[in-house]
Amino acid sequence: MSSASILRPILGGCTDGLVIAGILAMSYIAVKLSWSIITGLKTFVFARALGLSMNLKKNGSWAVITGCTDGIGKALAQQIAAEGLNCVLISRTKSKLEDLAKELETVNKVKTMIIVADFSDGFEIYPDIQQKLEGLDIGVLVNNVGLSYPYPEYFLELPNRDQFLKDLINVNVVSTTMMISVVLPGMAERKRGVVINVSSHAGMIPTPLISSYSATKAYVEFLTLCLESEYGSRGITFQRFFSSRVPEGLMIEHFKSNLNVYRKKAKQRLAAKSD
């Protein structure tokens, strides 16, 4: 009995061998990916962030974390609060922000402030953020918020391309630039501060099929490197960690050969959502 025929009942009468092969390959990649994200998290967030954390508090009493209610951002917020820093949590969903704020206040006995903001709105949200952060002794900025592709795709085939590109650039490029613009003046004045960014291999290697994502990450890469050389000697530390150790470049061939499967799955997901 082939694995395809074993799977047939599970997949509800789906007989397309290619689809099954695609799904198997995707599950394999998904498992591998989650595993490397977990190990990546352990290695980089918990080891490296902890490595720096011995001095984090000396940089200032508050940390600002964007996109902090899920995944790595949340893990980082918990880690930073565990170091005794008060946290400003900025994200889109008020209820999730409140939950996390309550958790950090109870578990870590730190102060918190929440700011509800949708980074895909672009430049207009920053005056408000700036005003709310006024006067805080901010030692750490974590630029974690980020948007990526729903699935790898050719540029011209992206669903809702113009809107998607706008969101992508607002969330990845504008947020990093503007958050630094809001927070760095105070850090420079106090001559202390840490700016942490979530790095991606796609920012270092041009990565087709996630082209615009790759380009936004390259922007962040360059900006941080330049700022490091401008302000590194003036007490500001720029630090990065990788959210995953899987080089996206290595997955391109896989993506290309499974593009149709991805498209189909994504369309099904979208259709299911709009029901």
Ligand SMILES: *[C@@H]1O[C@H](CO)[C@@H](O)[C@H](O)[C@H]1NC(C)=O
């Ligand atoms: C700020 O934190 C960084 C990273 O942990 C550390 O290297 C630096 O010494 C700290 N700055 C101060 C003023 O303690």
Ligand SMILES: CC(=O)N[C@H]1CO[C@H](CO)[C@@H](O)[C@@H]1O
């Ligand atoms: C993509 C990205 O965020 N890269 C930068 C993050 O910060 C480090 C620390 O200096 C830079 O070296 C990275 O290039």
